[in-house]
Amino acid sequence: MTDTRTVAVLGTGIMGAAMARNIARAGHPLRVWNRSREKAEPLAAEGARVAATPAEAVEGADVVVTMLYDGPAVLEVMRRAAPALRPGTAWAQSTTAGLQALPELAGLAEEHGQVFFDAPVLGTRQPAEEGTLTVLAAGPPDHRELVAPVFDAVGGRTVWAGEDGSQGDATRLKLVANSWVLAVTGAAGEALALARGLGVEPEAFLDVIAGGPLDMGYLRAKAGLILEDRLTPAAFAVETAAKDARLIVSAGERHGVRLDVAEASAERFRRAVEQGRGREDMAAAYWASFDDGAAPAADGGDGEGTS
Numbered sequence: 001m002t003d004t005r006t007v008a009v010l011g012t013g014i015m016g017a018a019m020a021r022n023i024a025r026a027g028h029p030l031r032v033w034n035r036s037r038e039k040a041e042p043l044a045a046e047g048a049r050v051a052a053t054p055a056e057a058v059e060g061a062d063v064v065v066t067m068l069y070d071g072p073a074v075l076e077v078m079r080r081a082a083p084a085l086r087p088g089t090a091w092a093q094s095t096t097a098g099l100q101a102l103p104e105l106a107g108l109a110e111e112h113g114q115v116f117f118d119a120p121v122l123g124t125r126q127p128a129e130e131g132t133l134t135v136l137a138a139g140p141p142d143h144r145e146l147v148a149p150v151f152d153a154v155g156g157r158t159v160w161a162g163e164d165g166s167q168g169d170a171t172r173l174k175l176v177a178n179s180w181v182l183a184v185t186g187a188a189g190e191a192l193a194l195a196r197g198l199g200v201e202p203e204a205f206l207d208v209i210a211g212g213p214l215d216m217g218y219l220r221a222k223a224g225l226i227l228e229d230r231l232t233p234a235a236f237a238v239e240t241a242a243k244d245a246r247l248i249v250s251a252g253e254r255h256g257v258r259l260d261v262a263e264a265s266a267e268r269f270r271r272a273v274e275q276g277r278g279r280e281d282m283a284a285a286y287w288a289s290f291d292d293g294a295a296p297a298a299d300g301g302d303g304e305g306t307s
Helices: 014-025 035-048 054-058 071-084 102-111 125-130 143-153 168-198 202-209 217-227 240-252 258-276 282-289
Strands: 007-010 030-033 065-067 090-093 115-118 133-138 155-162
Touching: 007 014, 007 054, 007 071, 007 168, 014 030, 014 035, 014 102, 014 125, 014 143, 014 217, 030 035, 030 054, 054 071, 054 133, 065 071, 065 143, 090 143, 102 155, 115 143, 125 202, 133 143, 143 155, 155 168, 155 258, 168 217, 168 258, 168 282, 202 217, 217 282, 240 258, 240 282, 258 282
Parallel strands: 007 030, 007 065, 065 090, 090 115, 133 155
Antiparallel strands: 115 133
């Protein structure tokens, strides 16, 4: 088998478009489809064929990659694609769809003779654009050579979590990792919001932890987005973070684990969406600390804290 695959990418939002671009640049013939066609059109400049329907996109594909909003969206789109799927095609399901969605998705794959890979990715806009995502994958060892060149095109490494995609081992790992990402994002926003309320300069907080075990690059990256008002374009949108937080809470509940921080994060992101910040970077959940979505003048300060 050669290292070239004919690939169909269904869903060309923030992550899907970047992944598709790197797949094309790696030399794989590429077809793309998106519900809003204008989001897929720029990929034509990379040599991709923009399809009018999911079925048109997957016809003749060796590998199908789904990067859509959630499980129901994936199921609906792949049902539309099903008449054109050929037996033996590898389906790399990269949407963060949650554990409850997987049985039906894997069942659809089995019904149509597809080789199902549970393959969510870790990373946001920048690593997606750079092709340095971490691919978390589960699927049959005998068929991994089919998807390996595609995973290599989008990721810096692939972590194999299991041998049966329908069991959701990769999704489980993704939910655990995302629980940490969302917790850190929420904590960063709350610390900056508290600084604003108490009249503490955010830079003073960042200086006090600099170089110590509590300092981290992720905190500084998200703090920079908030303090410099660079919340668009989103690296990872508030509305997507809200969806992922709900999936994490649901997974915990179904497995007897109470996740107080994740539940609070879900509520925090929900409030930010209600404030009209759903398409902004998830750091915009900072504003959920303020009831009207606007930061008050800082107590005891000069009213010129974080804006």
